[in-house]
Amino acid sequence: MTTDSLLAITVLWGFVFIYAVMATMDFGAGFWSMIYINKEKTKATNIANRYLSPTWEVTNVFIVAIVIALVSFFPGATFILGTVLLVPGSLILILLALRSGFLVFSHVAKDYVKALTYVSGISGFIIPALLMLVLPITHGGYIEEVNGVHQLRFDVLLTSPNIYAFIGFAISSTLFLSSLLLADYSNVAEEPEAYRVYRRDALITGPISLLMGILIMLTLRVEANWLYVKMLNDLPILIGSVIAYLIAGLALFIPSAKHKKRIGRPRLAVIAITIQYLLASYVYGRAHLPYMIYPDVTIESGFTHPNTFRALFMTYIVGFLILFPGFFYFWKLFMKDKRYLKQNES
Amino acid sequence: MDDLVIARSLFGTTMGFHIIFATLGVGIPLMILCAEILFQKTKDPDYAIMARRWTKGQAVLLGVAIPTGTIAGVQLALLWPGFMEVIGKVMALPFQIEIYAFFVEALFMSIYVYAADRISPKMRIFSVFLVLLGASASAVLITNVHAFEGTPAGFRIENGEIVDTDPWAAFFNPSFFISAAHVAVSAYMTGAFMICTISAFKMLKNRKNERVYSFHKKALMLSLVIGGIFSLLTALNGHESAQMLHEYQPEKLAAAEGLFETQDYAPLAIGGFTDKETQEIKYAIEIPWALSFLAGNSFKTEVIGLNDFPEEYWPPLFIHTLFNGMVLIGSFLIFLSIAGFFWKKILKKPRFPKLFMYAFVIAGPLSLLSIEFGWIFACTGRQPWVIYRVLATKDVVTGSTQIGTLFILFSLIYVILGIAVLLVLKYYFKRHPVENELDLNT
Numbered sequence: 058m059t060t061d062s063l064l065a066i067t068v069l070w071g072f073v074f075i076y077a078v079m080a081t082m083d084f085g086a087g088f089w090s091m092i093y094i095n096k097e098k099t100k101a102t103n104i105a106n107r108y109l110s111p112t113w114e115v116t117n118v119f120i121v122a123i124v125i126a127l128v129s130f131f132p133g134a135t136f137i138l139g140t141v142l143l144v145p146g147s148l149i150l151i152l153l154a155l156r157s158g159f160l161v162f163s164h165v166a167k168d169y170v171k172a173l174t175y176v177s178g179i180s181g182f183i184i185p186a187l188l189m190l191v192l193p194i195t196h197g198g199y200i201e202e203v204n205g206v207h208q209l210r211f212d213v214l215l216t217s218p219n220i221y222a223f224i225g226f227a228i229s230s231t232l233f234l235s236s237l238l239l240a241d242y243s244n245v246a247e248e249p250e251a252y253r254v255y256r257r258d259a260l261i262t263g264p265i266s267l268l269m270g271i272l273i274m275l276t277l278r279v280e281a282n283w284l285y286v287k288m289l290n291d292l293p294i295l296i297g298s299v300i301a302y303l304i305a306g307l308a309l310f311i312p313s314a315k316h317k318k319r320i321g322r323p324r325l326a327v328i329a330i331t332i333q334y335l336l337a338s339y340v341y342g343r344a345h346l347p348y349m350i351y352p353d354v355t356i357e358s359g360f361t362h363p364n365t366f367r368a369l370f371m372t373y374i375v376g377f378l379i380l381f382p383g384f385f386y387f388w389k390l391f392m393k394d395k396r397y398l399k400q401n402e403s
Numbered sequence: 404m405d406d407l408v409i410a411r412s413l414f415g416t417t418m419g420f421h422i423i424f425a426t427l428g429v430g431i432p433l434m435i436l437c438a439e440i441l442f443q444k445t446k447d448p449d450y451a452i453m454a455r456r457w458t459k460g461q462a463v464l465l466g467v468a469i470p471t472g473t474i475a476g477v478q479l480a481l482l483w484p485g486f487m488e489v490i491g492k493v494m495a496l497p498f499q500i501e502i503y504a505f506f507v508e509a510l511f512m513s514i515y516v517y518a519a520d521r522i523s524p525k526m527r528i529f530s531v532f533l534v535l536l537g538a539s540a541s542a543v544l545i546t547n548v549h550a551f552e553g554t555p556a557g558f559r560i561e562n563g564e565i566v567d568t569d570p571w572a573a574f575f576n577p578s579f580f581i582s583a584a585h586v587a588v589s590a591y592m593t594g595a596f597m598i599c600t601i602s603a604f605k606m607l608k609n610r611k612n613e614r615v616y617s618f619h620k621k622a623l624m625l626s627l628v629i630g631g632i633f634s635l636l637t638a639l640n641g642h643e644s645a646q647m648l649h650e651y652q653p654e655k656l657a658a659a660e661g662l663f664e665t666q667d668y669a670p671l672a673i674g675g676f677t678d679k680e681t682q683e684i685k686y687a688i689e690i691p692w693a694l695s696f697l698a699g700n701s702f703k704t705e706v707i708g709l710n711d712f713p714e715e716y717w718p719p720l721f722i723h724t725l726f727n728g729m730v731l732i733g734s735f736l737i738f739l740s741i742a743g744f745f746w747k748k749i750l751k752k753p754r755f756p757k758l759f760m761y762a763f764v765i766a767g768p769l770s771l772l773s774i775e776f777g778w779i780f781a782c783t784g785r786q787p788w789v790i791y792r793v794l795a796t797k798d799v800v801t802g803s804t805q806i807g808t809l810f811i812l813f814s815l816i817y818v819i820l821g822i823a824v825l826l827v828l829k830y831y832f833k834r835h836p837v838e839n840e841l842d843l844n845t
């Protein structure tokens with residue numbers, strides 16, 4: 058592994074991580090606003106929508122950024138991945154298109170907001186499940202070569218417990234992370250009703266997603282043992298990740314610093330969970346190396362031309378310098394500005 | 404049908420659908436910016452209302468532009484994995500830089516739409532300006548990939564391996580500037596004529612209501628000025644595009660003009676259909692010597708005919724019709740905007756005759772049609788190559804065989820989104836007629 062290819066895979070991994078957090082939030086918010094659509098009393102739907110309106114477009118750019126980073130850094134992996142992912146990838150695209158379209162429409166056509174909310178709510182947990190499939194597909198065993206063409210083996214895919222563990226994890230952790238973030242968001246927006254609802258949801262979905270995480274490890278041991286063994290090499294970090302998870306849980310039970318009657322410190326929980334995801338995905342990512350698609354493509358064999366990599370990396374640096382103020386301004390306007398957080402209309 | 408044909412149909416359908424919303428996403432922000440600036444200059448609240456209403460419409464259009472664009476981007480890798488492998492190694496820069504353009508547009512569009520009431524007028528103008536910049540940059544950059552397909556540069560293929568990679572040379576490939584400019588100015592012109600269509604339509608419906616009528620007349624005049632300027636630029640630059648074809652893709656120009664024999668003093672054929680058997684254009688009007696002049700600014704220019712190329716390299720001959728359609732519409736719209744401006748500002752007539760109004764109403768759809776013609780001409784005219792003289796389309800297509808079903812599914816989605824976007828726009832503007840906003844201001 059050269060430093061260049063390591064650098065490239067790190068950037069890609071970073072995009073995936075940011076997208077995972079932002080998209081989780083996005084998809085989960087859609088789901089929760091569907092669940093609470095009939096409860097006039099709580100502002101839970103409003104809160105979810107207020108978050109969702111300005112962010113989905115920015116979130117969507119990240120998925121494009123991931124695909125572009127994959128294609129431009131690892132064109133060698135593109136060929137196989139593009140071929141095998143034709144069907145699942147197309148399904149994701151179709152759902153995403155429906156979802157984004159109807160999400161926007163529902164802000165404009167208020168009379169139809171219900172029907173439209175169902176579209177974005179239901180797709181809100183199917184899309185993450187499908188997206189997550191990409192991971193186990195790269196673990197090997199699901200791809201076969203027929204007449205020189207790589208094909209996805211749907212029979213193996215649909216009967217693998219590991220796949221279902223990943224799907225379960227995708228859905229439960231989407232709901233967990235988003236309810237946690239929404240709890241924090243409504244706490245900052247001074248909406249105690251909504252805060253109570255989302256805190257409760259986080260407490261239900263949290264343990265489920267931990268369970269799913271454990272199921273992934275158990276099934277991985279049988280179906281992709283190479284990965285399992287390598288992940289256990291980093292056992293201390295894995296333990297650290299579990300500890301971070303426990304801290305997050307604990308944080309939801311200690312009394313609030315600012316408000317006497319409120320229980321829980323959602324900001325602390327969010328930070329702890331982010332650390333937990335970082336640690337766990339670091340271990341996963343490191344164990345996955347050097348393979349991009351086991352055993353056919355490594356980050357070395359799929360790597361782009363060095364000249365292209367250098368030019369790309371330069372644009373990354375310039376691009377981030379230019380974009381950073383934009384992101385900061387955006388964050389200030391929508392995540393921090395009390396006038397926006399507190400307004401009644403979404 | 405074989406898989407290659409289905410894959411091409413699927414991708415062509417995706418692009419044909421995306422381009423409608425993408426083009427408007429480049430053109431309408433320019434109109435919004437103009438309205439915002441006019442409002443700051445004249446303090447006429449009508450312009451603020453225009454900006455607000457166009458922004459609302461644009462925000463709805465983005466709900467289709469972005470997901471279909473996402474589909475286009477991912478589909479490139481899914482349907483043409485062999486193409487994207489080469490692009491990833493050589494021509495990754497425009498895609499990468501495009502991401503930054505998307506971010507700029509997405510961030511500032513959200514700010515402009517959702518925080519309009521909390522930011523200063525200066526910041527509002529700056530935000531729309533960045534939206535325009537982001538959208539234009541993404542159009543320019545994606546066109547650059549298309550330009551590279553026509554005039555590849557910055558690499559060689561040696562024994563199946565890509566060598567001598569120079570990503571910046573690929574980026575600044577010979578047709579980049581001309582193609583990118585053509586796409587940008589044609590998008591601005593389309594945005595303007597779409598506004599022209601809407602305001603002319605509303606004027607026809609509100610002849611009696613003087614207040615509403617004059618609101619739409621202001622929008623119409625603005626769109627005629629912007630549309631006029633950019634249709635002129637489109638035509639001038641289109642002429643350069645044709646010269647670029649003459650130099651770099653002569654068989655495409657020959658097919659566009661139905662020219663079989665290489666000759667100087669070549670005639671320009673307008674209309675008609677190319678007949679492969681008799682090697683002539685039927686039912687066309689021929690302007691002697693004009694093609695030579697067009698291709699090289701001199702009647703003596705030798706234009707290469709199709710017979711100088713092996714027939715397997717010939718582009719499909721129907722692109723002649725697409726090319727004609729584009730040029731005809733472009734010329735008509737230049738004429739229309741100049742005539743409209745002349746009628747109103749020089750002759751100082753208060754009202755446009757009906758015939759004029761009907762012409763204004765169809766200007767926007769014609770402009771969009773021209774965009775479709777232009778793209779199908781450019782992409783189909785490049786066949787059988789996906790990268791001209793380097794990579795054949797049939798060699799890069801995916802090996803998967805389930806494309807037929809996907810073609811149906813995606814087409815269905817486009818139909819649903821297309822209908823939904825029209826209904827939503829209709830619903831919103833019915834619910835919020837401009838009268839309400841005008842009343843508030845008087």
Ligand code: HDD
Pocket residue numbers: 546553582583585586589590592593637638640641642644645648655729730731732733734770771773774775776777778779780781782784
């Ligand atoms: C409103 C739209 C519109 C209008 C009025 C015109 N064009 Fe155009 N044209 C396009 C929209 C467009 C386009 C859709 O943007 C294309 C497709 C690919 C490209 O680069 O731009 C294009 C491509 C295109 C090409 C092919 C470039 C290639 O193959 O790479 C040529 C030679 C011209 N145009 C020439 C003209 C001329 C001589 C016009 C005279 C008025 C004209 N166009 C009007």
Ligand code: HEM
Pocket residue numbers: 411412414415416418419420422483486545546548549775778779782783784785786788789796
């Ligand atoms: C935006 C408007 C565009 C439209 C309407 C459009 C239209 C089409 C159509 C109709 C085809 C099928 C060609 C055929 O079957 O004869 C096609 C193919 C293709 N286009 Fe475009 N295209 C557009 C832009 C682009 C751009 C910007 C790129 C470069 C990234 C591009 C790359 C391709 C590729 C790779 C193919 C497949 C191979 C081929 O059939 O040539 N297209 N496009």
Ligand code: HEM
Pocket residue numbers: 114117118119121418421422424425426428429465468469470471472473474475476477479505506508509538539541542545546586590
């Ligand atoms: C010349 C033709 C094209 C023009 C003028 C154009 C322009 C645009 C515009 C204005 C947007 C909205 C951007 C935003 O709001 O973020 C957009 C979205 C998008 N386009 Fe196109 N586009 C063209 C062709 C293509 C092609 C060929 C591809 C595929 C390679 C593509 C990929 C995308 C993607 C991925 C998005 C979504 C970006 C996001 O997630 O925000 N576009 N395009």
